[in-house]
Amino acid sequence: xxxxxxxxxxxxxxxxxxxxxxxxxxxxxxxxxxxxxxxxxxxxxxxxxxxxxxxxxxxxxxxxxxxxxxxxxxxxxxxxxxxxxxxxxxxxxxxxxxxxxxxxxxxxxxxxxxxxxxxxxxxxxxxxxxxxxxxxxxxxxxxxxxxxxxxxxxxxxxxxxxxxxxxxxxxxxxxxxxxxxxxxxxxxxxxxxxxxxxxxxxxxxxxxxxxxxxxxxxxxxxxxxxxxxxxxxxxxxxxxxxxxxxxxxxxxxxxxxxxxxxxxxxxxxxxxxxxxxxxxxxxxxxxxxxxxxxxxxxxxxxxxxxxxxxxxxxxxxxxxxxxxxxxxxxxxxxxxxxxxxxxxxxxxxxxxxxxxxxxxxxxxxxxxxxxxxxxxxxxxxxxxxxxxxxxx
Amino acid sequence: xxxxxxxxxxxxxxxxxxxxxxxxxxxxxxxxxxxxxxxxxxxxxxxxxxxxxxxxxxxxxxxxxxxxxxxxxxxxxxxxxxxxxxxxxxxxxxxxxxxxxxxxxxxxxxxxxxxxxxxxxxxxxxxxxxxxxxxxxxxxxxxxxxxxxxxxxxxxxxxxxxxxxxxxxxxxxxxxxxxxxxxxxxxxxxxxxxxxxxxxxxxxxxxxxxxxxxxxxxxxxxxxxxxxxxxxxxxxxxxxxxxxxxxxxxxxxxxxxxxxxxxxxxxxxxxxxxxxxxxxxxxxxxxxxxxxxxxxxxxxxxxxxxxxxxxxxxxxxxxxxxxxxxxxxxxxxxxxxxxxxxxxxxxxxxxxxxxxxxxxxxxxxxxxxxxxxxxxxxxxxxxxxxxxxxxx
Numbered sequence: 001x002x003x004x005x006x007x008x009x010x011x012x013x014x015x016x017x018x019x020x021x022x023x024x025x026x027x028x029x030x031x032x033x034x035x036x037x038x039x040x041x042x043x044x045x046x047x048x049x050x051x052x053x054x055x056x057x058x059x060x061x062x063x064x065x066x067x068x069x070x071x072x073x074x075x076x077x078x079x080x081x082x083x084x085x086x087x088x089x090x091x092x093x094x095x096x097x098x099x100x101x102x103x104x105x106x107x108x109x110x111x112x113x114x115x116x117x118x119x120x121x122x123x124x125x126x127x128x129x130x131x132x133x134x135x136x137x138x139x140x141x142x143x144x145x146x147x148x149x150x151x152x153x154x155x156x157x158x159x160x161x162x163x164x165x166x167x168x169x170x171x172x173x174x175x176x177x178x179x180x181x182x183x184x185x186x187x188x189x190x191x192x193x194x195x196x197x198x199x200x201x202x203x204x205x206x207x208x209x210x211x212x213x214x215x216x217x218x219x220x221x222x223x224x225x226x227x228x229x230x231x232x233x234x235x236x237x238x239x240x241x242x243x244x245x246x247x248x249x250x251x252x253x254x255x256x257x258x259x260x261x262x263x264x265x266x267x268x269x270x271x272x273x274x275x276x277x278x279x280x281x282x283x284x285x286x287x288x289x290x291x292x293x294x295x296x297x298x299x300x301x302x303x304x305x306x307x308x309x310x311x312x313x314x315x316x317x318x319x320x321x322x323x324x325x326x327x328x329x330x331x332x333x334x335x336x337x338x339x340x341x342x343x344x345x346x347x348x349x350x351x352x353x354x355x356x357x358x359x360x361x362x363x364x365x366x367x368x369x370x371x372x373x374x375x376x377x378x379x380x381x382x383x384x385x386x387x388x389x390x391x392x
Numbered sequence: 393x394x395x396x397x398x399x400x401x402x403x404x405x406x407x408x409x410x411x412x413x414x415x416x417x418x419x420x421x422x423x424x425x426x427x428x429x430x431x432x433x434x435x436x437x438x439x440x441x442x443x444x445x446x447x448x449x450x451x452x453x454x455x456x457x458x459x460x461x462x463x464x465x466x467x468x469x470x471x472x473x474x475x476x477x478x479x480x481x482x483x484x485x486x487x488x489x490x491x492x493x494x495x496x497x498x499x500x501x502x503x504x505x506x507x508x509x510x511x512x513x514x515x516x517x518x519x520x521x522x523x524x525x526x527x528x529x530x531x532x533x534x535x536x537x538x539x540x541x542x543x544x545x546x547x548x549x550x551x552x553x554x555x556x557x558x559x560x561x562x563x564x565x566x567x568x569x570x571x572x573x574x575x576x577x578x579x580x581x582x583x584x585x586x587x588x589x590x591x592x593x594x595x596x597x598x599x600x601x602x603x604x605x606x607x608x609x610x611x612x613x614x615x616x617x618x619x620x621x622x623x624x625x626x627x628x629x630x631x632x633x634x635x636x637x638x639x640x641x642x643x644x645x646x647x648x649x650x651x652x653x654x655x656x657x658x659x660x661x662x663x664x665x666x667x668x669x670x671x672x673x674x675x676x677x678x679x680x681x682x683x684x685x686x687x688x689x690x691x692x693x694x695x696x697x698x699x700x701x702x703x704x705x706x707x708x709x710x711x712x713x714x715x716x717x718x719x720x721x722x723x724x725x726x727x728x729x730x731x732x733x734x735x736x737x738x739x740x741x742x743x744x745x746x747x748x749x750x751x752x753x754x755x756x757x758x759x760x761x762x763x764x765x766x767x768x769x770x771x772x773x774x775x776x777x778x779x780x781x782x783x784x
Contacts (some may be wrong), residue, residue: 041713041714041717041719042710042713043714043719043721045719045721046720046721046724047721048701048705048721048724049705068715070713070716071688071709071712071713072714075688075689075709075713077708078689079691079709079710080688085707085709085710086710087705087706087710101479103406166716296463296467297398297467297470297471299471309440313440313441313479314479315471315477317463317467317471317477318434318471318477318478318479320463321433321434321462322433322435323464324462325433325458325462327433327435327437328437328438328720328723328724329435329437329438329439330438331720332438332720332724333440
């Protein structure tokens, strides 16, 4: 690791575990806590790079699994790498594809060597190993890259979760050894399902290998929210202070606030952009659905004091009309609003940490914000996972 | 008509009928010949008003039929009119809805009073009369509004086309009498199918009523291109020099060049934006399909010297990838490219008219540009009309 890709811890809240810092990357400084919008296929859905930047986003998440299958790693490498391909000059983090192989791809066979899977696009068979995962991510050229991990399902047996943890550790070591480029930071991924003992083992083992950053994987896969939060606490407690901590795949406003209070620095999630395309918009009071008839004649924007392009330019009634009419502009405008909401939230929570007021900020936010209730959340999750199954 | 909404003829080509002029509207000067992108539902599909403006577009076409059904004329009027509703401060032309009623809506009954139709959205029954068409368009507040006309199909009987012409004339007079606002220019629509004699009758009758502008309707509905062009010539010959001429529903690059040479000032068409969303991009050599594998590794943009945002920012390979991956950004980027192509074409042809070189400009453009062949064109048209039938 050269010093072009490091983490500086700036301040830790005296009352909670919340912390403010910055990631120094070859593509700019990323203030933390940070939220990464998902750009799985090399685009934050509906938006141009300029729009994403204009919202204040400093790093996006792209996906090795998706880009490997389409357009192909060699295509992107031949075009000068992922940044150039997608015309994005800020930081990029690539996931190794582990999670996608274990959640999207059918007919996988996993053994210690690696994992054989079929493409969810055309059914073709592929092998990925820890070494290949690194080779692909070096060719893509992201600023932060991830180890190949095995991500068990929430309802897998203890034996299966144990095997996944063991394999994830072996693969992490192999990824570390396979790494050639020194300008990319390789993060390890702590697994262990919802078992504190396994989480401890995983965190202890991986930190002994001295990675420049640690992710918490395998959460928010259907387990109750309280268990998720407990697992985060159990894991963070064993991670080094001076390394960034990345909570994979969680990014609702309430998740972010809860995660920050538990010492998380990096978040990613498709949720803010995905629910936007379904018409669910974040407000200080919680999510609202713009398709609701209540908005059909509302001259005001969704949030009167919101600084986003959508709220500065259009009435809620216009947005309602675009959604009702299935106009593609609807999905853009809603995405801009939700990402701006999250971007502002990150900035506000970071300011609060630096001002020593993060506890009260968290309290006030959660008091005002009506989170999606547990029942609805789990149903939506199931529906989402099922729709991905069907898309095979 | 007040002088806020007039037409100035600036120059006519000595060798062809091509002419340069300008429309003075309450929302700015519109240089002619001009192309109007379609914003049927109050949005140029996929684009923000800023993007449309940035492309150099000075007027868009919105549709009374669509906006009447959804969100409703009263909703838009209550929001301060269409310009404010869609955040577009340049000129707007609204079609009366005649064409849509006769092409989109099922179960219509037409008599001299007006036309009863069912919504293609929810099947509800509606009556529209010439007086209502004007009332709706005055409430929407476009700069240019259109009479209600009866648009026969290409294969309708002579008797049917004759009846449609007669009714279109009666309705034009009633629209003229119903008009209350003096800041909107009301254009008449010449009908008459592909029969020169009927076109002559229609043009003569309507010009005797002294409208501020004249449209040519009922063309490009499946007839051979040569007949379309002949009908344009026959009609334009009888229209007054000092009034703008609007060719409804035609806007491929080759159509525009042929229409300009025959004295047309205003064009509209969904084609440039619709084919963009299908991956068909305009180049100087003709349309290309970006989904073609030939583009999968092309580092250059679609057109190397194109000034549009898409070509300035992204490789053809990236655009190919977005289309292959069905990413919503694809449809935006292609729309920006095609509208920029048309916008530049309008500017170039206007410059050529003013420089007295429009004949050679036309010749050079058509020599280089491979138009969609007649067979493919008619098949695409049939497919498109059929898909609209199915969308009922």
